Amino acid sequence: MNYLPSFKRYRSISLALLLLTSPSLTTQAAEDNCFAMNKPKVKDLTSDNIVDLLGGIYEHSQWVAQELVTAHDPSSFNSISELAATMKSIVDGASREQKMDLLLKHPDLCQKIEQRKKLTADSQAEQSKAGLSDLTAEELELFNKLNDEYKAKFGFPFILAVRNASKYTVLSALAGRVKHTVEKEFVDALAQVHKIAWMRLLDKIDYSDAKGFLTCHVLDTANGIPAEKMRITLHRLSEPAGLVGEFLTNDDGRLEGGPALKGGDQFMVGEYEWTFYVADYFASKGNFVSGTPFLNTIPLRFGIDNPDDHYHVPLLVSPWGFSTYRGS
Amino acid sequence: MNYLPSFKRYRSISLALLLLTSPSLTTQAAEDNCFAMNKPKVKDLTSDNIVDLLGGIYEHSQWVAQELVTAHDPSSFNSISELAATMKSIVDGASREQKMDLLLKHPDLCQKIEQRKKLTADSQAEQSKAGLSDLTAEELELFNKLNDEYKAKFGFPFILAVRNASKYTVLSALAGRVKHTVEKEFVDALAQVHKIAWMRLLDKIDYSDAKGFLTCHVLDTANGIPAEKMRITLHRLSEPAGLVGEFLTNDDGRLEGGPALKGGDQFMVGEYEWTFYVADYFASKGNFVSGTPFLNTIPLRFGIDNPDDHYHVPLLVSPWGFSTYRGS
Amino acid sequence: MNYLPSFKRYRSISLALLLLTSPSLTTQAAEDNCFAMNKPKVKDLTSDNIVDLLGGIYEHSQWVAQELVTAHDPSSFNSISELAATMKSIVDGASREQKMDLLLKHPDLCQKIEQRKKLTADSQAEQSKAGLSDLTAEELELFNKLNDEYKAKFGFPFILAVRNASKYTVLSALAGRVKHTVEKEFVDALAQVHKIAWMRLLDKIDYSDAKGFLTCHVLDTANGIPAEKMRITLHRLSEPAGLVGEFLTNDDGRLEGGPALKGGDQFMVGEYEWTFYVADYFASKGNFVSGTPFLNTIPLRFGIDNPDDHYHVPLLVSPWGFSTYRGS
Amino acid sequence: MNYLPSFKRYRSISLALLLLTSPSLTTQAAEDNCFAMNKPKVKDLTSDNIVDLLGGIYEHSQWVAQELVTAHDPSSFNSISELAATMKSIVDGASREQKMDLLLKHPDLCQKIEQRKKLTADSQAEQSKAGLSDLTAEELELFNKLNDEYKAKFGFPFILAVRNASKYTVLSALAGRVKHTVEKEFVDALAQVHKIAWMRLLDKIDYSDAKGFLTCHVLDTANGIPAEKMRITLHRLSEPAGLVGEFLTNDDGRLEGGPALKGGDQFMVGEYEWTFYVADYFASKGNFVSGTPFLNTIPLRFGIDNPDDHYHVPLLVSPWGFSTYRGS
Incomplete structure (x- = not known):
């Protein structure tokens, strides 16, 4: 038998160490604590709790969760990935205008710090890790220039699923995507929106019953x-x-x-x-x-x-x- | 410009940290201190210093270094790898009896601790890292059994260039090689001897003028x-x-x-x-x-x-x- | 010297064999004869010949070549890939309506044989190799079903750059792409259009001065x-x-x-x-x-x-x- | 169901074509006809037929097959690879003198054509495909020089399992191996001998009951x-x-x-x-x-x-x- 002391045991040790060395868990908390007691499993979803729980998955667009309740039986979802796929299909099936509206609901990454208060809490946490505050003066100038160009060309703000992304990621993604055709970037921006929704969903649901x-x-x-x-x-x-x-x-x-x-x-x-x-x-x-x-x-x-x-x-x-x- | 602060600068910092945190450099010293002042470069080799310096490269077999002086002009070597290749060719061109003798000069990895005193200093340092002292009772029994089998079949001790090798390496190499034919293992044991000689040579020579x-x-x-x-x-x-x-x-x-x-x-x-x-x-x-x-x-x-x-x-x-x- | 008898020599032999064995070059002719005397090089393009020559590169959309003449100096192109990139950028910069119009100009792969006469000569040659005439009854039924679904969902005909494509390619591409979102498929259909334009351009221009x-x-x-x-x-x-x-x-x-x-x-x-x-x-x-x-x-x-x-x-x-x- | 007309059917067709187009099967015969009626399977081997059948597997060294009969129960072999492994282990366990004798039994690849008559039939067939007759005068001179050097250094003839090998293979293998140490080449030459034995064994045995x-x-x-x-x-x-x-x-x-x-x-x-x-x-x-x-x-x-x-x-x-x- 070569499988050493079980995962659970190691994990307990790690958690203990984590608690000792990281007294303020702050922004990492949601991720670390992913199997916490108070999160529902997919099978716990009902017509009553689904909009409260998942209304913020798509930025300021509760209609996605509402449509989920209206058009689907919450008890029919077998897994978190099936749930995510269904929410994605609701967005994908919406009109071009609805999709544009969803894109427009997203904050501008370039907004000044004082404007951040207006963002949803979820977005704030993610941007705080983007390293945008570490931009040098030169980088900031380039960033502003590209960001303006992006908005002028596409008519919606630059969206990047930024958890774990550095300022290098943000700058290179922006520089790369500003060259897209209007039609291509609309598709790619929506892919980013789905990616953000997926990460948020993983934070909201206890998926310890998943089959992977x-x-x-x-x-x-x-x-x-x-x-x-x-x-x-x-x-x-x-x-x-x-x-x-x-x-x-x-x-x-x-x-x-x-x-x-x-x-x-x-x-x-x-x-x-x-x-x-x-x-x-x-x-x-x-x-x-x-x-x-x-x-x-x-x-x-x-x-x-x-x-x-x-x-x-x-x-x-x-x-x-x-x-x-x-x-x- | 994307090449950050030069290697030299980082290395200085690292060396400083090393000195602070490792007051007793012990067995690592030779490796760490590889560009120290007191090591000669290949171009500093002369008929007078070569045997003293390289006599121990091949275990208890000073004749290799002596032949190097006799048959070659020390000033003709352009690099440490050329020097190593020449010493290797001297061994490779020797008679079967000389090669067997060289193999037999190597200590038995399995010798008891009290016998270690008789080994050359170089071998001692290398064995101390092999993790053989961490063998469990079961592993030790297996090791002794395989080692006896090895010596009986091949007529020379098991040789493994052991720097950085764990007990797992030693056991699996022994278990693998004991199955070889007599002729194949003779060849492989000599390859180990050359490998040990190379590692020792790197410790003896300042190769900061190498071209790699x-x-x-x-x-x-x-x-x-x-x-x-x-x-x-x-x-x-x-x-x-x-x-x-x-x-x-x-x-x-x-x-x-x-x-x-x-x-x-x-x-x-x-x-x-x-x-x-x-x-x-x-x-x-x-x-x-x-x-x-x-x-x-x-x-x-x-x-x-x-x-x-x-x-x-x-x-x-x-x-x-x-x-x-x-x-x- | 290991480079054997020169390419030119082998090619001559091959061409000779080709002529012996393929008396009627038919549909392959354009491809085979790619360096023929009567094709212009990029540097031979002028305001006078460009629309005649390249007007059919984009299906029934001479405006692309016309815009090329209007907005660019024909003598400024250094290579066939640069020329292609410029024509592509003209299309990419056009309005959504113009792009949709371009897509709509393409023939329906599913049109009956009697309707083929109306297609441009270029499209006909390409479809003749698609193996669509080899579809079994079952495959044909599936093809028609998917093709109808495609047109209903996206509002433009299914476009596939079909040279060298078998019926398997056509069926699997159709089955794969019909699942796209409307926005994504618009982008992908245009990519196919650019691909067809590139293949046609290679047939029209003598690129023997290319640098690859x-x-x-x-x-x-x-x-x-x-x-x-x-x-x-x-x-x-x-x-x-x-x-x-x-x-x-x-x-x-x-x-x-x-x-x-x-x-x-x-x-x-x-x-x-x-x-x-x-x-x-x-x-x-x-x-x-x-x-x-x-x-x-x-x-x-x-x-x-x-x-x-x-x-x-x-x-x-x-x-x-x-x-x-x-x-x- | 995607597995098309069965292998057997295609094979029959191929065999028929082969018979039509290759009236004289000559040297290829043994390989092509590998499942012929008259070959025994491994389970058909007995003490009576084994030496006759397998005595020539190792060049002029019937003792290997004889030892196989003496030390093993022929009915105990479950597969052709097990049989080959047992014969190989007999050779591997023999004395150095016996192995040298086996190497010396092999013909010199360089012997003149008139001397070929003395070779065993198996060796003749294999050498006839080596393309040695296509050597240019220069290549022949190089070959003779390397071959002489090889024999002088190692004391046994150059052995290469040559089926399907071109003159390029022979020359490059000879040039590569002549640089080996005496001990290394002894091991490699024996590996070639085992390889030849394996190819001969595949020609002698009907392995249609194999499990691969x-x-x-x-x-x-x-x-x-x-x-x-x-x-x-x-x-x-x-x-x-x-x-x-x-x-x-x-x-x-x-x-x-x-x-x-x-x-x-x-x-x-x-x-x-x-x-x-x-x-x-x-x-x-x-x-x-x-x-x-x-x-x-x-x-x-x-x-x-x-x-x-x-x-x-x-x-x-x-x-x-x-x-x-x-x-x-």
């Missing part, structure tokens, strides 16, 4: 065989951070004991990192390994965005190169 | 173009550890300003890590990026073993997968 | 080195088809003698195929190769679409796997 | 999903050559209907080629595809060497690059 899971597979491309008995660790990088599993591959190169993470309170949205002990493995195969191996331990960082999905994150590796991809 | 350098290239395989304006950082993980550069790719996907590391006191043997800001990049391209991107920042860890070589360590990346390899 | 070229690079990922002395051949698969070069890699894994194809009458739009003799190479390296190697000769098929571009088409290969990508 | 099979999987790395409804064909390139299957991927990107080839008379040693219709697929996904797509149909050529193994040969593909590997 995480698997791995290691192929040795130098020898053309599955990589047997390779050690792998898995860390969660998002809060609550910490080691969540230690594994050994079996003779098919897969993890002993099934998925690395599966449902319950294990398979949480966030950032993770495998570490593969590849030099150890190749040493056991008799492949020559130089004094300081080109590849010794390989960190492989990836994000889990949809708690209902299967994430297969494999490694194809020789002593001189590797690749990974989202598999199935 | 490090380059990068980022290809966007989702759009079939070089990845322009992607932010990349480079950290050194081995001591002296720290940030050594921050870069932006140009319109050919390469680093502005040439190699990331080049000669002098920059291009040191050791472990490094690129970090690529790929989600920022794809956001600027209009590729859809999910709330928690599958790939956000990609760490890419690699080792530099030969200070005379060009290391090209590129990234091929789409929003859903990536690969790397030692290029040219 | 083709290069290669082979990396051995099993040994972490450039693959030296690997034999490679290059065939052109589009007409005029035939062997166009035979190469050997140098010690950096690149082709001796520079680009495989470069300008003049060498670097033509069309489909090509490298063949890499990888088992031979690995045999020379001492890598074990099984009786029937997993990889012996690797065919690598790729298309050149833009005669002004650099196409770098490398191979990363071990005895057990390989990858390629459009590089730079 | 062939599978596929297509991942779309541009969209991070399995590639659904991609058309794939499979051709056998070795004789009997021909189309052996046509497939469509399911919603997990795998072949509808299970393995593409499985046991019986389907899964034969030899060379195969997938063709993937990737441009059709990406057109259906709405990915932009240029006029002449960079990747349209991808041929993927691979060899099946062991009829007892599972061959998983997947494709990871974006519109701008792809990779494959021997999976599991």
Whole structure:
């Protein structure tokens, strides 16, 4: 049995550490506390609570949640991704005017600080992490210029799902998108709106009953065989951070004991990192390994965005190169 | 200009931190202090100092260094890798009996602690990091069994270049190699001996005049173009550890300003890590990026073993997968 | 010197064979005869000939070519891709109504055969290769159903740049795109229109003065080195088809003698195929190769679409796997 | 149901064509006719027929087959690969002198034509395909020089499993291996001997009861999903050559209907080629595809060497690059 002390145990430790080192959880709180008691599950949604709960998912556009109640039976949703898809389809099926109105409801990223008070609370939290306050004078000038150009060309404010985005992201996205045709940017701006809605939904719903899971597979491309008995660790990088599993591959190169993470309170949205002990493995195969191996331990960082999905994150590796991809 | 404060500056800071936090440098000292004043460069080698300096490179086999002086003009070596290759060719050209003798000069990894005193100082330092003292009773029993089997089958002790190797490496290498044919393992054991000699040589010689350098290239395989304006950082993980550069790719996907590391006191043997800001990049391209991107920042860890070589360590990346390899 | 008998020579032979075996060049003629005497080069374009020549590039929409003459100096275009980009920008900058009108000018792929006479000659040639006449009764029913649904939802006919497309392509593209939002499909339909315009432009202009070229690079990922002395051949698969070069890699894994194809009458739009003799190479390296190697000769098929571009088409290969990508 | 007319049917057609077009099957016969009536299966081996049948597998070294009878129960072998592994282990366990004797039993590739009559029939057939008769005067001189050097250094003749090898293979393998150490080349020469034995064994045994099979999987790395409804064909390139299957991927990107080839008379040693219709697929996904797509149909050529193994040969593909590997 190679699956080490369970995720739950590690998570408890991490949470404890988190509480010790982060007395004021502030803006991270919603994300960290994603399985808190007071959040409803999808199956807890009713015609009575759905608009209160999800009315703010689409910016100042409660009509989406209202339409959800009107046209759908809340008890018919089986998962958070199905719920999100339904809300998305309501927006996608709306008229061009309604979509434009939705875009226009979004705040201008460039508005001055004193104007931020008028934003919805959700938007404020997200913008506070964008690093826009760190813009140099030059960057700010460029940003204002591009932002003005954007609004003049498209007729709606620049929208970017900004959680975790730096000022570099904002500037490069703005510079890239201002070149779009009017029709293309309308489509892309709506995609950003859906992305923001999805992130907000994940904060509102307890998705611990989701069906997603995480698997791995290691192929040795130098020898053309599955990589047997390779050690792998898995860390969660998002809060609550910490080691969540230690594994050994079996003779098919897969993890002993099934998925690395599966449902319950294990398979949480966030950032993770495998570490593969590849030099150890190749040493056991008799492949020559130089004094300081080109590849010794390989960190492989990836994000889990949809708690209902299967994430297969494999490694194809020789002593001189590797690749990974989202598999199935 | 995107190349941040020079390597030298970061290295100074890192060294300072190192001195503050590691008052007793102990076994790491030789590695950390690799450019110290008192080490000769390859061009400083003479018939008079070569045997003293390099006599211990091959375990208890001063004859290799002596042959080096006898058959070669010390002033003819242009690089540390050329020097190593010449010493290797002396061993490779020796008789089977001499090679067997060289193998037999190596200590048995399994010898009891009280016997370690008889080992050369170099071997002691390397074994102390092997984690053999952490073997559980079960692992120790397995290790002893395999080690006995190995010696009985091959007639020489199990040799593994063990710096940075864990007990897992030792056990899996032993278990893998004990299955070899006698002839194959003779070849592989000698490869380990050469590897140990190389690591020792790097500790004895100041190679700051070596010609190696490090380059990068980022290809966007989702759009079939070089990845322009992607932010990349480079950290050194081995001591002296720290940030050594921050870069932006140009319109050919390469680093502005040439190699990331080049000669002098920059291009040191050791472990490094690129970090690529790929989600920022794809956001600027209009590729859809999910709330928690599958790939956000990609760490890419690699080792530099030969200070005379060009290391090209590129990234091929789409929003859903990536690969790397030692290029040219 | 490893670059075998020149491209021109092989091409002559191929053309001779082509003439012998294909007495009636029919619909392929325009493509095959791409460098014929009577086509103008970009630099031959004038205000007088441009509308006649390029008026049909965008379906029944001469206004694009007229605007080209009005707003641009025909002598200012340096390349066919620059010319195409300018025509595209004229369309992209037009009003939504003009774009919709352009979409509506396109024939309905589903129109009955008797209606085809009304189509422009260009469209007819392209549809004749779509294999739509090979639709089974079932497929035809599905096609009609999807096509009706498409027109009802989006208000313009289904447009697909169909040269070389089979009935499978048409059906799957239709089935995929009918699910788009109205805004997204408007954008994608216009992209198809631009693609058709580009293919037509390539047929109208002699681009033998274009600056593109083709290069290669082979990396051995099993040994972490450039693959030296690997034999490679290059065939052109589009007409005029035939062997166009035979190469050997140098010690950096690149082709001796520079680009495989470069300008003049060498670097033509069309489909090509490298063949890499990888088992031979690995045999020379001492890598074990099984009786029937997993990889012996690797065919690598790729298309050149833009005669002004650099196409770098490398191979990363071990005895057990390989990858390629459009590089730079 | 997407699995087209069965392999057996295509194979029959191919065989018929083969008989029509190749009246003298000559040296190819043994390979082509691999499931002929008169070959025994592994389970048909007895103490009485084993030496007659397999005595020539190792060149002039009947002792290997004799030891097989003496030390093993012929009825205990479950597969051809197990049989081969046992014979290999007999050789591997022999003394160094016996191994050297086995190497010395092999003919010198350089012997003059008049001397070839003395070779065993098996060796003659293999050398006749090596293209050695096509050596130019210069190449012949180089070959003789390297061959003399080889024999002088190692004391045994140069051995290369030459079926399907060209003169380029022979020359590059010889040039590469002559640089080895004596001990390394002894190991590599024996590996060649085992490889020859394996190819001979496949010619002697009817392995139609082997358990191997062939599978596929297509991942779309541009969209991070399995590639659904991609058309794939499979051709056998070795004789009997021909189309052996046509497939469509399911919603997990795998072949509808299970393995593409499985046991019986389907899964034969030899060379195969997938063709993937990737441009059709990406057109259906709405990915932009240029006029002449960079990747349209991808041929993927691979060899099946062991009829007892599972061959998983997947494709990871974006519109701008792809990779494959021997999976599991």
